[in-house]
Amino acid sequence: MAKKHILIVPGDGIGQEVTTVGKQVLDRIAEKFGHEFTYDEALIGHVAIEATGDPLPEETLTKMRASDAILFGAVGHPKYDNDPSAKVRPEQGLLRMRKELGLYANLRPIKLFDELLEASSIKPEILKGCDILFFRELTGDVYFGKRERLDDGNTAYDTMIYSKYEVERIARKAFEAARTRSKKLMSVDKANVLESSRLWREVIQKLAPEYPDVEVEHQFIDAAAMLLIKDPRRFDVVVTGNLFGDILTDEASQIAGSMGMLASASVGDSTGVYEPIHGSAHDITGKGVANPLASVLSAALLLDISFGLKAESEAIIAAVDAVLKAGFRTRDIANSETPADKILGTDAMGAELLKNL
């Protein structure tokens, strides 16, 4: 029996709706497997700015550090997107959290549920059997380099920057994961142009002899973005920097049919953060139609990675599978053949899931 303290950080937009379901699932798991999970909640992003002026209030950070794991929603708000001159922005909270908690490794598994093979815009025969695990570096790169306006505001720059130790620690995680899977690792960079990418590639090349059982392939980001669609089964474990990982994993979401199905784990030095890869989706916020499965699968990752509760994690994945097999869909993963009574809102989908747990 595990005693654990979980912090729920819904954030903005549909974050609230989907983490509500994620938490219900955690609760049910605790009950079923006899664990004791306690919870707290904290603000981040736009809702935190509204309440306190700060996208990552000190109180939130304190609660985060005190937690055994964090179930996270999303951050962002169109208001700031349309105002490039805003000084305080929701995303600053997210980035600061990643840095403060040392969450340097962002794992994004692209797992295909058979039932959703047809939900993708990519042909099923190209996708079948596809199973990818991305390792996105999360506390370096152009996300955290110096940025500035020069020249009376007429010029702006950001700095893409990597140090060898940063590349090495994420690369080791990826090499080790590759060992437990098909022993293939793809590293993605832009070493034909960027110095930071050449450093990246050097580190990977230097580590490779320590993992002689793992076959390493280097791809440029432009080629990788193309190959991911052309031949997704060529990808197994992929390691890449923060910016390229951001782009490539969003693109890869289309392999799984919808962003609404994809979970991620951000881990590093201490507590782990588990969140959907989708954003705050203000266009559908409050309508009760958001797909909660990414949050539910994030809860499954949380149990597996932070608590080592494998059976519990698999029970959740099996429940998701069962609900999909029973034909239930949220709007984003429905198609023209889905009967109307099988298209569920967020809460109804959550209820179906609980029935299967």
Add this chain to the structure above:
Amino acid sequence: MAKKHILIVPGDGIGQEVTTVGKQVLDRIAEKFGHEFTYDEALIGHVAIEATGDPLPEETLTKMRASDAILFGAVGHPKYDNDPSAKVRPEQGLLRMRKELGLYANLRPIKLFDELLEASSIKPEILKGCDILFFRELTGDVYFGKRERLDDGNTAYDTMIYSKYEVERIARKAFEAARTRSKKLMSVDKANVLESSRLWREVIQKLAPEYPDVEVEHQFIDAAAMLLIKDPRRFDVVVTGNLFGDILTDEASQIAGSMGMLASASVGDSTGVYEPIHGSAHDITGKGVANPLASVLSAALLLDISFGLKAESEAIIAAVDAVLKAGFRTRDIANSETPADKILGTDAMGAELLKNL
């Protein structure tokens, strides 16, 4: 009757094979429409390094400046890709050429030939009717910012940098193109994180009122990479920076079925450079199987954009269409149903094309 001087710059790998066919097509057009095209040839990239030690020899640059337009092949060689510490690299020639000739606007049309609808890994019903024109900024961004090693070589950085005038001149080209098409412009950036992207977005927002007939949509690069697969018809004219454009257009090549079908035009202050978006492809170099159609379509773009020869350009596109309709394919665009005798090598495909001109 036009009198023009065209420089052929085959570059590396399959560059030689495909520009040979591109030039044959230009020759045939001159003959058929009564123009006088003279040619010269010059070195760039790996072959230039081998011959002179310099990836962009002074002689090449002089010939480029003296030309009315340039038909370009590709640059790159695996030798350098696997040696991150190489000081002289083929790509430096390409980047210097872009800068020296002021080629700030890279146009990449994603045009779908009906016959190839099935060649893509994306479902035909998602693709049908898709027609995108990318404007990739080509002389700024992290391609040309300062880069350096620090800290005894243990840290490396590159600088993503944009000035307002650089964004404005490419944006104006895109707005103007949008006017002649469906009056929709998508601008892609990462303004929720990057200062250079916030500057980018500011400029687009500031220009928008000058083009009240054009509807502007902003997307973050991660969302755009995802939407391009999910809903490619949402894209019409797209404007973006150098790095994001590099990634997004390679990804978009999968809409057209193969990189082997896509041409690009790089234009700006003086002469224009026309080249396939594919690379040097050393894995198939010398085998005579490369698809020459991207080079042929680059020749068509050259006639249209640099020489204003619309009918001539359309004659080439019609010939490509005819050859595809007749069932001929190079390997990259063939599928399991293509009869063996319809799968042609580079030269044979060129010969079929000439028959149709």
